[in-house]
Amino acid sequence: MLAYIVRRLLWMVVLLLAISTITFVIFFVLPSDDPALRRAGSRASPERVEAVRRQLGLDKPVIALPWKDSQMRRYYDDLFLHGDLGRSYTNNAEVKDLITTRLPTTIQLAVGAMVVWLLIAFPVGILSALKRRSLADRAVMGVTLIAISAPVFWLGLVALYLFDETLGRFPLLPGVDSYVPFKDDPAQWFQSLLLPWFVLAASFAAIYARLLRSNLLEVMNEDYIRTARAKGLRERQVVMKHEVRSAVTPVVTILGIDLGVLLGGAILTESVFNIPGIGRLAYNAISRGDLPTIQGTVLFAAFFIIVLNLLVDIAYSFLDPRVRY
Amino acid sequence: MSASEPLLSVRDLRVHFQTDDGLVKAVDGISYDVMPGGALGIVGESGSGKSVSSLTVMGLTRFPNARISGQVLFEGRDLLTASNEELRKIRGNDIAMIFQDPLSSLHPFYKVGTQLVEAIRAHTEVPKRAARVRATELLALVDIPEPARRIDDYPHEFSGGMRQRVMIAMALANDPRLLIADEPTTALDVTVQAQILALIRRLQDELDTAVVMITHDLGVIAETVDDVAVMYAGRVVERAPVQTIFSAPEHPYTWGLLRSIPRMDLPRALDLVPIPGRPPSLINLPSGCSFHPRCPYVRERHRKVDPPLDAVPGDPGHRVACLLEPQTRRKLWRELQAGQAPAEARAAVEREGEPA
Numbered sequence: 079m080l081a082y083i084v085r086r087l088l089w090m091v092v093l094l095l096a097i098s099t100i101t102f103v104i105f106f107v108l109p110s111d112d113p114a115l116r117r118a119g120s121r122a123s124p125e126r127v128e129a130v131r132r133q134l135g136l137d138k139p140v141i142a143l144p145w146k147d148s149q150m151r152r153y154y155d156d157l158f159l160h161g162d163l164g165r166s167y168t169n170n171a172e173v174k175d176l177i178t179t180r181l182p183t184t185i186q187l188a189v190g191a192m193v194v195w196l197l198i199a200f201p202v203g204i205l206s207a208l209k210r211r212s213l214a215d216r217a218v219m220g221v222t223l224i225a226i227s228a229p230v231f232w233l234g235l236v237a238l239y240l241f242d243e244t245l246g247r248f249p250l251l252p253g254v255d256s257y258v259p260f261k262d263d264p265a266q267w268f269q270s271l272l273l274p275w276f277v278l279a280a281s282f283a284a285i286y287a288r289l290l291r292s293n294l295l296e297v298m299n300e301d302y303i304r305t306a307r308a309k310g311l312r313e314r315q316v317v318m319k320h321e322v323r324s325a326v327t328p329v330v331t332i333l334g335i336d337l338g339v340l341l342g343g344a345i346l347t348e349s350v351f352n353i354p355g356i357g358r359l360a361y362n363a364i365s366r367g368d369l370p371t372i373q374g375t376v377l378f379a380a381f382f383i384i385v386l387n388l389l390v391d392i393a394y395s396f397l398d399p400r401v402r403y
Numbered sequence: 404m405s406a407s408e409p410l411l412s413v414r415d416l417r418v419h420f421q422t423d424d425g426l427v428k429a430v431d432g433i434s435y436d437v438m439p440g441g442a443l444g445i446v447g448e449s450g451s452g453k454s455v456s457s458l459t460v461m462g463l464t465r466f467p468n469a470r471i472s473g474q475v476l477f478e479g480r481d482l483l484t485a486s487n488e489e490l491r492k493i494r495g496n497d498i499a500m501i502f503q504d505p506l507s508s509l510h511p512f513y514k515v516g517t518q519l520v521e522a523i524r525a526h527t528e529v530p531k532r533a534a535r536v537r538a539t540e541l542l543a544l545v546d547i548p549e550p551a552r553r554i555d556d557y558p559h560e561f562s563g564g565m566r567q568r569v570m571i572a573m574a575l576a577n578d579p580r581l582l583i584a585d586e587p588t589t590a591l592d593v594t595v596q597a598q599i600l601a602l603i604r605r606l607q608d609e610l611d612t613a614v615v616m617i618t619h620d621l622g623v624i625a626e627t628v629d630d631v632a633v634m635y636a637g638r639v640v641e642r643a644p645v646q647t648i649f650s651a652p653e654h655p656y657t658w659g660l661l662r663s664i665p666r667m668d669l670p671r672a673l674d675l676v677p678i679p680g681r682p683p684s685l686i687n688l689p690s691g692c693s694f695h696p697r698c699p700y701v702r703e704r705h706r707k708v709d710p711p712l713d714a715v716p717g718d719p720g721h722r723v724a725c726l727l728e729p730q731t732r733r734k735l736w737r738e739l740q741a742g743q744a745p746a747e748a749r750a751a752v753e754r755e756g757e758p759a
Contacts, residue, residue, distance in 0.1 A: 301507040307463055308502075309522040309573065310495030313487075319521075323512055399557045400511060 082403035083392070090384045097380045098157065098373060102150060105369050106140050113167040113367050134167065153373070163377070164370035166363070173374035176359055181378075184355035186260065187278065187347065188340035190271055192333070195279035195286055202283070203290025204322060210295060219291070222284035234277045234350035241273060255352045271353075278347045282336060286329060293325035300324070327397050334390030335383065342379025408479075409436035410613050411460065411498075411581055416473035418452070418459050420466070425686040429455040431637035432473070434712075435630075437581065442607060442614040444624030444645065446660065447634035450682045453617045456634075457583045459483075460615075461500055462490035477581070496526040499574035503586040505566035509558035515542075515569050516554035522576040541572040545602060564595035571602065575610065582607075583615045588623060600627055621664055625649065633657050636683050636693040639712060643721040653715055653723035653732050655698050658739055676744065692726055699745035700727060700735060 114131035115122075122130075131137045138149050145151055156162040163173035202222075206215045240246050242253030256270040297303065298321060306320045343357030352358070356375055363371035395401045418430040430452040437443045445453045458464045460475050462482060475482040477498065482490060494500075502508040510518060519538035520531060529537070535554070542550035545568040558566055567587060574582055584603060588596035604627055607614050616628050624631055624645060631648045633641040633656065641654040652658055659678035680697040683689055689696050691706045698705070705726045715721040716729050725732065731752060738748035 301502060301504060302510040304463065305502065305508045305570075305573075306510070308461060308494055308500045309576075310491050310493070310525045311521065312491065312525070315521075315525075320510055324510075398512060400559050 079392075079395070079403050083388070086388050086391070090381075090388070093384060094377060094380055095158075098153075098377055099150075101373055101376045102153060102369075105367075105372065113369065116366065117167050117170075157373075163374040166371045167368045168363075168366050168371075173370045176371060177356065177374050177378055180354055180356050180359050183257070183259070183353060184341060184343055184348070184357065186267075186271065187274055187344055187353060187355055188337060190275045191278040191282070191340070191344075191347075192337055194275045195283035196333075198279065198283035199286030199290060202287040204294065204317070206287065206291045207294035207298070208317065210291075219288065222288050225280045225284035226288075228280065230277060230281065230346045231350050233280055234274075234347060237273050237277050238350070253351065257351070257353045274347050274351045274353060277350070278340070278344055286333075289329060289332070290325055293328055294321055297321050297324045327394070330393055330397060331390055334386040334393075338383035338386035339379070341382040341386070343375060408439075409476075410439040410441070410478065411437040411615075412474070412476040413456070413460065414474035414476065416456060416459065416475060417471065418455050418464055419470045421468040421470065422686075427685045428637050428688065429685055430459065431688075433632075433634065433637070433639045435632050435639065435642065437613050437615060438629075439580065440607075440611045440613055441630070442616060442628040444616045444618065444628035444631045445634055446618060446621060446624060446631060448619055448682050450636075450685065451634040452637040452685075453634050454585050457500070457585055457615060457617055460583065461494055461498060462487070463494075492526065495522055495574075495579070496577045497579055498581045498583065499577070499579040500583040500585065501567070501570045501574050501587050504590045505563060505570045506558060506590075508570055509566060511558060514555050514557055515561070519554070519569075519573055519576060522573045526577045537576070538572075541576060542569070544575065544606075545569070545572045547572070562595075563591050564598060567591060567595075567599050568602065571599075571606070575606065575612075578610065579612060581613045581615065583617070585617045586619070587616075589618070589620070596623070603627060621648075621660055633660070636688060637685060638693065638724065639722075640694065640725070641721075641723045642712070643715075643718075643723075647718070647721050651721075652736065653721065653729075654694075654725050655700055655727070655735075656694050658736065658745075659697075662739065692724075700731075700749050702726070 112127075114127050114134060114136050117134065118127045118130040128137075135149055135152055138147050138152070140149050153164070156164055161174075163177070165171065166173055166176060202218055206218050209215050238246065238253045241248055241250045243249040243251060244253065246253070251273050252266070252270045253273060256266075258266050258270060260267045303316065303320055306316045311320075341356075343355060343360050345357035345361050347353070348355045348357035349361055356378065359371065360375035360379075362368075363375060391403075395403060413433060413435050415432050415434055416430055417428075417432050420427040420429060433452070433456055435443060435445075445457070447453045455464060459471060460477075460482065462485070464471065465487070471483055473483065477493065482493065485493070509515065513521075516535060516538050519541060520534040523529065523534040523537055524531070527534075539550045539554055542554060547553055547565060547568050553561070553565075558569070561569060571587075582603075587603065588599050591599060600623060603614065603616075606612065607627075614628070616624055618624060628645055631641075631643060631645050632639045633648070633654060635656050641648070641652065641657050643652075648657065649661070652661060656678070659676070662676040663678060665675060678697060679699075683693055683696065689706075691704075691708050692698070692701075692710050695701045695705045708726060710724040710726045712722045712724040715723055723732075727735070734752045734755065735748050738751050739745070743751065
């Protein structure tokens with residue numbers, strides 16, 4: 079088990095290296111603004127722009143030889159030797175600081191949404207499976223299709239149109255720009271995240287409910303479920319202890335992947351509600367050609383996905399005793 | 404209850420399933436009795452309704468599309484009209500069941516001890532610790548070595564035979580009065596099969612549990628049961644004490660079953676003869692005798708008349724559903740025993756002149 083984890087962690091380093099290389103290459107291959115020009119400001123003199131260019135190291139060749147002078151070499155040195163993600167081209171702030179100040183917000187958004195979608199998906203999935211082919215089952219499964227198909231930015235706008243306390247039809251909850259950090263005002267923090275949590279959770283809740291339902295329907299035909307009934311267990315025990323226990327295992331897999339993706343930033347939700355998280359940071363960095371920040375957010379996103387995948391695999395060996403590493 | 408009253412009495416049981424393809428008559432009017440401590444074998448091919456009838460006894464076929472009629476009297480109580488909760492209290496407590504594939508029949512994620520404790524505590528209010536002690540005893544009872552250690556193993560850590568022992572231990576957890584064994588040895592190696600059958604027989608004697616043994620293998624019932632019901636297409640076509648089934652079977656289907664298994668008491672040179680054709684569709688049953696399309700001795704009349712399960716002349720304990728004349732049947736069986744193929748037997752009997 080330990081050897082397995084160490085092996086996976088080594089692979090993670092390889093993967094992150096590959097990912098950062100790809101991001102780096104894509105940035106220079108695709109046309110973008112001149113970062114030096116942007117950094118120096120629109121009214122700067124050509125000399126000033128050149129000075130900025132030298133300062134950022136953008137005058138050096140990107141990948142070409144000599145290797146030791148290239149931008150890529152400098153990037154790798156900073157990242158892997160000093161753990162330095164560099165400074166933003168836009169405001170000279172440390173990318174590391176930019177990310178760490180925004181990370182808690184993104185974690186709160188992602189984990190909160192996950193709690194919401196699990197709280198919805200479990201009862202809905204289980205009841206739908208138990209009442210399969212009933213009117214209620216068909217109705218709920220129809221609603222889940224809508225929730226899956228609705229784009230999250232549209233759903234966010236609809237939610238704001240309906241519930242935003244200043245412009246909504248039913249002014250109930252704080253909407254855009256209402257986010258305050260937890261430590262400043264917990265009650266306000268909670269309220270401000272309610273709409274984003276539900277909007278972000280909607281499609282996941284639907285996908286998980288459907289997944290759980292179909293897993294359960296499959297498990298229900300297993301011989302060991304027949305055994306559980308033949309033992310004279312109460313129906314409740316048969317469902318919760320025997321059926322659901324088997325049906326959640328595949329759910330854990332996609333849960334790990336989904337959470338990993340969201341921790342890398344829920345770009346659309348954060349943008350609609352103007353929540354200062356990793357997703358918004360990445361979005362702004364991309365639109366401004368801010369390579370160090372792009373690199374930083376991409377690496378973080380990749381890191382979360384890889385780590386959560388590893389956690390899923392470890393969790394699997396606890397969930398299914400037949401799995402051994 | 405007096406010893407002469409049956410423990411389980413199934414009366415004209417019908418289990419039909421409404422499906423998209425039509426009405427499946429899985430069980431179509433069967434009756435049998437099991438005496439306290441007695442053993443009944445139900446024999447038939449897959450799809451003959453033998454499993455469905457037993458699952459129905461346990462109340463495990465109460466699906467929305469099932470139509471169940473008749474009576475299932477257990478100690479005088481009709482289980483078909485019992486509520487789900489009443490049935491639950493009987494399942495695993497008074498009537499227990501073991502299944503064909505012991506691996507898929509045990510939950511892969513729970514230790515066998517957990518599953519045993521669960522079975523005990525489903526019917527008896529005992530602390531977990533006490534139930535665990537009992538679970539260890541049960542594993543010892545079914546001859547699992549080192550039960551105190553194996554109790555914390557998962558099903559996949561047991562061999563096939565050991566898993567079936569665990570299933571048996573679980574079935575015996577609450578001292579049931581009736582054990583239904585649905586093809587308990589089919590998924591096991593031949594050597595292990597004999598051990599499991601010996602175990603069931605031993606427990607039956609020691610614990611005085613009545614047994615219903617469901618199988619397609621006549622070899623399995625030979626030494627485990629007192630009476631045999633042969634099922635074909637949802638009906639019982641022959642019922643007799645086990646010795647009679649082997650010595651004087653009356654139904655051509657039973658002959659077919661006997662001729663398709665190797666026997667020590669018949670000439671070695673005798674070829675095994677498979678029954679031609681396939682079991683009929685339970686949606687469109689053949690007219691008349693449902694065995695007629697596969698019967699080598701079929702007469703024109705048999706395609707129209709549905710044979711009742713009647714007593715064999717001179718033996719009230721032996722019943723058969725066959726339209727052939729009793730004398731003809733006896734002659735045919737004599738020819739078959741002498742090693743004739745079915746067609747030869749038929750020709751020989753017809754040469755002798757058959758009563759109309």
